[in-house]
Amino acid sequence: MASITVSGLGKEYVRGTSAVADLNLEVAEGEFLTLLGPSGCGKSTTLRMLAGLETPTSGEIRFNGRVVNDLTPAERNIAMVFQNYALYPHMSVRENIEYPLKKRGVDRAERRRRSAAVAQLLQIEPLLDRKPRNLSGGQQQRVALGRALIREPEVFLLDEPLSNLDAKLRSYMRAELIELHRRVRATMVYVTHDQLEAMTMSDRIAIFDGGRLQQVGTPDEVYNHPANRTVAAFIGTPAMNFLDGEIAPEGGAPVVRSGSIAIPIEAGRTGASLGRRVAIGLRAEAIRITEGGVPARIEIVEPTGHEAIVTVSVDGRRLVTRTAPDSGFRVGDSVGLGFDARRLHLFDAATGDTLG
Amino acid sequence: MRAVVRHGGDLVRQVLTWALVLALSFPLFWLISTALRPDTELFVRPPHLLPRTYTVDNFSKLLFETPFLTYFRNSAIVAISTTAFVIVIAVFAAYSLSRFRGRFSAVVERMILITYLLPSVVIFLPIYLMLSRMGLANSLPGLVVAYTTFALPFAIWLLRSFVDSVPVEIELAAMVDGASRLGAFVDVVLPQLLPGIISTALFTAILSWNEYLYALILTNSDAVKTLPPGVMTLLTSSYHIEWGLLMAASVMMSAPVILAFAFLQKHLTRGFGAGAVKG
Ligand SMILES: Nc1ncnc2c1ncn2[C@@H]1O[C@H](COP(=O)(O)OP(=O)(O)OP(=O)(O)O)[C@@H](O)[C@H]1O
Ligand SMILES: [Mg+2]
Secondary structure, X not given: OOOEEEEEEEEOOEOOEOOEEEEEEEEOOOOEEEEEOOOOOOHHHHHHHHHOOOOOOEEEEEEOOEEOOOOOHHHHOEEEEOOOOOOOOOOXXXXXXXXXXXXXXXXXXXXXXXXXXXXXXXXXXXXOXXXXXXXXXXXXXXXXXXXXXXXXXXEEEEEOOOOOOOXXXXXXXXXXXXXXXXXXXXXXXXEEOOHHHHHHHOOEEEEEEOOEEEEXXXXXXXXXXXXXXXXXHHOOOOOOEEEEEEEEEEOOEEEEEEOOEEEEOOOOOOOOXXXXXXXXXXXXXXEEEEOOOEEEEEEEEEEOXXXXXXXEEEOOEEEEEEEOOOOOOOOOOEEEEEEOHHHOEEEEOOOOXXXX | OHHHHHHHHHHHHHHHHHHHHHHHHXXXXXXXXXXXXXXXXXXXXXXXXXXXXXXXXXXXXXXXXXOHHHHHHHHHHXXXXXXXXXXXXXXXXXXXXXXXXXXXXXXXXHHHHHHHHOOHHHHHHHHHHHHHHOOOOOOHHHHHHHHHHHHHHHHHHHHHHHHHOOOHHHHHHHHHXXXXXXXXXXXXXXXXXXXXXXXXXXXXXXXXXXXXXXHHHHOOOHHHOOHHHHHHHHHHHOOXXXXXXXXHHHHHHHHHHHHHHHHHHHHHHHHHHHHHHOO
């Protein structure tokens, strides 16, 4: 197993436009790190550079402190799972799984022994003699995993391995992968644009946007302490509500004000200097529908079974909140809103950086 | 009611199909039938569908009294060499065009296609001059070079669509799994190209086997003649046309092509199909 250190890594496919820019990242030995971000933000590019399938334009990649920039994919001793699984169509499942061993000159008896062990681990023993095209998506996905697991590679790289599966299979395979990681304790770098996958599986999450790393942190950190507005907007369902606001004094204590909404600022928040223009970030659970409070009107009610997502409007601006499923709100009802000051996020209006 | 109609339709289709098959295969049948009858039976009226007496005289005369076997050998050498060259060059060219996209890829592609569109009579003179300057006129290698240039554009174009349809990820996966770039190509790309390679090989071999014009112009001694001009020489060198001999020669010429088709037909249809649907 290896630790990974990435410093100053950049990739320009076309001169002048960075797919990945100035990336600095550490992955600890045995860690499950997820690269998360919207489509086109450079996740796959980063992963391919780690794999040696793409040459960096700048920067360094180290495995266990050793620079691997000039090593071929084969020499890096990594295993990779591709989004479309990339199984070899003309080979049987067994041949697919044994291929990495064959390429490394492992003898036949030993290959058989290890492919049997991997097949057992992934419960694909009955499929060993089939061709990939005769497998379901979930089965193909396991075979791809099996091909990665059969060696003891330094690093596992997984590029959206679950995105081609249906929702039910996806949540099942998610649990399987977590279990697998717990068992093999391998360093894994996992790419996804699905924040639920990232939140549930990762030790830490690296959030990308526009080729730049925005934040690295545990699921709890990126959810509760986003580094900037981009991260805050990307993490969480329903998405965080944003309002333009200004820090103003009210009765001696500072509040952040936005139209009819005024939320007190807790003591000790140094970034909130009086008069500063800010973006207010409120997650759905920081907004309560109450008696009194800021007057609002119910616009949309979306029951999901265990809760209801309720969209309200406050002087023309929409906010999303959540309530119990049986709270009985109807579209058009006049209600009041309360805000949880402890869950208030403030961002610089211009840069989007989080204000402490 | 529906079933009856469907059966009726089936019957009509069956009859039509068989009629067509019979009509198309009659010349072939007549060819074989003529090759197997003695000269005396050639012009009897009304003609016999089957020979009254069977003879292999035409074949033995062809094989032992004419340079036919030399022509046959030459044709085989040229066809096999041309096919080998074309396949090797076209596979690598198609791979490069598909995988290494550069600024000039589109230009190169268009130029290859334009080469294919030029009628062979137009490029005959330059090819003849180039070959004689290289000392390859009147030689089998000269023919191989000429045929390779004819077959390559189409071969590249056909194989290119096959390479395009092989996902690049499986190559990357093979490289991650420990293969070199060439190793990945051999292990996982080449097997996917097999139907395309078989189609291309058949196309090239048949083109080379049947080519007449260039063979006629580029060769003039019996030692290096191929079948099409060679058989033509046999035909015209005597005072009357020896039909029996000609038919025997035609049978011998067609046999390899028919056999190749029979054995590889499955791949051929699959190959052309795959080449066609992939844009
Ligand atoms: N081979 C390439 N040539 C040119 N540009 C590329 C190439 N591969 C990726 N890009 C560009 O680089 C940027 C990052 O692409 P990348 O594939 O890393 O995104 P991603 O985060 O994996 O997105 P997705 O979630 O859609 O897979 C994109 O703008 C993309 O268009
Ligand atoms: Mg990607």
